[in-house]
Amino acid sequence: MxxxxxxxxxxxxxxxxxxxxxxxxxxxxxxxxxxxxxxxxxxxxxxxxxxxxxxxxxxxxxxxxxxxxxxxxxxxxxxxxxxxxxxxxTHITLQSHTTQPPHRFHRMEEKxxxxxxxxxxxxxxxxxxxxxxxxxxxxxxxxxxxxxxxxxxxxxxxxxxxxxxxxxxxxxxxxxxxxxxxVPRKGQMLAVAIPPSLQLDTVLRTPDIYIVPRIQGPNAGRAILGATIEDRGFDKSIHPAAIAHLHTLAAQLIPEFASAPILETWAGLRPATxxxxxxxxxxxxxxxxxxxxxxxxxxxxxxxxxxxxxxxxxxxxxxxxxxxxxxxxxxxxxx
Ligand SMILES: Cc1cc2nc3c(=O)[nH]c(=O)nc-3n(C[C@H](O)[C@H](O)[C@H](O)COP(=O)(O)OP(=O)(O)OC[C@H]3O[C@@H](n4cnc5c(N)ncnc54)[C@H](O)[C@@H]3O)c2cc1C
Known part of the structure; x- marks a missing residue:
């Protein structure tokens, strides 16, 4: 006891x-x-x-x-x-309110x-x-x-x-x-290698996709691309089509990402009310x-x-x- x-x-x-x-x-x-x-x-x-x-x-x-x-x-x-x-x-986030290009981003002081x-x-x-x-x-x-x-x-x-x-x-x-x-709400994500030619030190976010670069520490040099929002109970399986879709959306914002190698894929469960x-x-x-x-x-x-x-x-x-x-x-x- x-x-x-x-x-x-x-x-x-x-x-x-x-x-x-x-x-x-x-x-x-x-x-x-x-x-x-x-x-x-x-x-x-x-x-x-x-x-x-x-x-x-x-x-x-x-x-x-x-x-x-x-x-x-x-x-x-x-x-x-x-x-x-x-x-x-990161210290700055560029936010767009529209799902479709062309995006008009506004700059926010968000870390x-x-x-x-x-x-x-x-x-x-x-x-x-x-x-x-x-x-x-x-x-x-x-x-x-x-x-x-x-x-x-x-x-x-x-x-x-x-x-x-x-x-x-x-x-x-x-x-x-x-x-x-x-209830669990599933999110699939991927990490890609940031091309060395690209200087990326801000988050980019639209209602459909976000790009979050890691600048320092053990994961420096990768960008997180996310995320799906799905109601699939406690299932955390990864679906290549969903990952490919996120990758495509990110490449519409940053064309260099189209050929960026995928380093990792994963899914997590957001606790939703x-x-x-x-x-x-x-x-x-x-x-x-x-x-x-x-x-x-x-x-x-x-x-x-x-x-x-x-x-x-x-x-x-x-x-x-x-x-x-x-x-x-x-x-x-x-x-
Ligand atoms: C894809 C994705 C992207 C996200 N991005 C962001 C973001 O950018 N910014 C942000 O602020 N948040 C983000 N979130 C949300 C954030 O991750 C969650 O809100 C947060 O992690 C919830 O933390 P938690 O400790 O409540 O839950 P969890 O981290 O899920 O921990 C719950 C723990 O409870 C344990 N547990 C379950 N049942 C029992 C039991 N019966 N007895 C004992 N232990 C039990 C589990 O094993 C687990 O370890 C994201 C989530 C996902 C999935």
């Missing part, structure tokens, strides 16, 4: 960022991970900190703004613990990071603390008692004051919620069972603000922003 102050399910960017934030505030934390940490959506992402993407719902803005403001301190905290810097890869570099540094940072991360340990049941909450895994029972479900696309099953609460906003806070009628999930296309951007907001809710502090738009009650009021 373990008795941490808090038990988190899911070692993606959301669960591990929250674990670090709670540890920083003096709490003991156990993270239960079904497989291995940071191997799902958080590893698949492009890494744009797209707080001003025109596709975002308007109510996301306060959370996105808070997260952008917290990002420098978040990265500095991870670096202090891990000794691994996570630099911004990107490499989520794989962040994943490595974040996990190293967590390992430098007493946070207990149990791999290959799926949460099976969550039992509300009068003065605590009990988490059952195949090998252990954990008794804690609060359970926070950070299992992304798997939240509906982990927290035994209606299956539509959080019915209104495109995350679920942050306690379940209706169950103050010990919280969700920090449903970050859809913006979980890398939103990780610092999510960690801070959930920690503030858990510790009964005044939240930095009004959490009403993100409360699970808006979707789960009928539970």
């Amino acid at each position: 373990h008795h941490p102050d808090y038990c988190i399910a899911g070692a993606g960017i959301i669960g591990l960022s929250l674990a670090l934030e709670l540890h920083r505030r003096g709490a003991t934390v156990t993270v239960l991970e079904r497989n291995t940490p940071l191997a799902e959506a958080s590893y698949a992402a492009a890494g744009m900190l797209a707080a001003h993407d025109p596709e975002n719902p308007a109510q996301l803005q306060p959370l996105a703004n808070l997260s952008l403001a917290l990002y420098p301190a978040y990265l500095a905290h991870i670096e202090a613990l891990s000794q691994l810097p996570v630099p911004y890869q 990107s990071i490499d989520p794989r570099q962040l994943a490595h540094a974040l996990f190293t940072a967590v390992q430098a603390t007493p946070i207990h991360v149990q791999h290959h340990t799926p949460v099976q049941t969550v039992l509300q008692q009068s003065d605590c909450i009990q988490i059952q895994t195949p090998t252990t029972t954990i008794t804690t004051t609060h359970f926070i479900d950070c299992t992304g696309s798997w939240t509906s099953s982990t927290s035994h919620l209606p299956p539509t609460t959080v 019915s209104d495109g906003l995350p679920l942050l806070g306690a379940l209706p009628g169950n103050p010990r069972h919280l969700l920090a999930s449903g970050h859809y296309r913006n979980g890398i951007l939103l990780a610092p603000a999510t960690a801070q907001l959930i920690a503030q809710l858990l510790l009964n502090e005044t939240p930095a922003i009004d959490p009403t738009s993100y409360t699970p009650n808006r979707i789960l009021h009928t539970l």
Whole structure:
């Protein structure tokens, strides 16, 4: 039996960022991970900190703004613990609002990071603390008692004051919620080698395609081309036709990419809610069972603000922003 102050399910960017934030505030934390940490959506992402993407719902803005403001301190905290810097890869995004060429791009001051570099540094940072991360340990049941909450895994029972479900696309099953609460939305992507003749140091984005160059670190010299948005359940298979389509769309923006070698293809599952906003806070009628999930296309951007907001809710502090738009009650009021 373990008795941490808090038990988190899911070692993606959301669960591990929250674990670090709670540890920083003096709490003991156990993270239960079904497989291995940071191997799902958080590893698949492009890494744009797209707080001003025109596709975002308007109510996301306060959370996105808070997260952008917290990002420098978040990265500095991870670096202090891990000794691994996570630099911004790009500082400018060229955005077009039209799907068809000719595109008229406008310039935005929007940054990107490499989520794989962040994943490595974040996990190293967590390992430098007493946070207990149990791999290959799926949460099976969550039992509300009068003065605590009990988490059952195949090998252990954990008794804690609060359970926070950070299992992304798997939240509906982990927290035994209606299956539509959080659904997986598949994204296929590819990475190509940036031709040496090409000077590319900005993100290019249209409603159909984005091109995200990696400038420094282990993946420097590649560009990420993405991404499809598909409803295919938990299927993560790669389809050559979808990859070829993305490659063609990218080559319409940057003709040199037509002959750029493909270095890698992959797919990830974005955790989607019915209104495109995350679920942050306690379940209706169950103050010990919280969700920090449903970050859809913006979980890398939103990780610092999510960690801070959930920690503030858990510790009964005044939240930095009004959490009403993100409360699970808006979707789960009928539970
Ligand atoms: C193709 C693609 C491109 C993207 N691009 C961007 C981008 O540019 N910018 C951005 O901000 N966001 C982007 N995103 C979105 C971002 O990746 C996600 O919102 C974010 O990673 C969600 O993080 P998470 O920790 O909630 O989920 P995940 O990273 O999926 O982690 C959930 C974890 O929970 C574990 N788990 C599941 N069930 C259980 C259980 N029962 N018990 C214990 N553990 C369990 C899983 O194994 C997994 O490790 C993109 C996503 C995709 C797929």
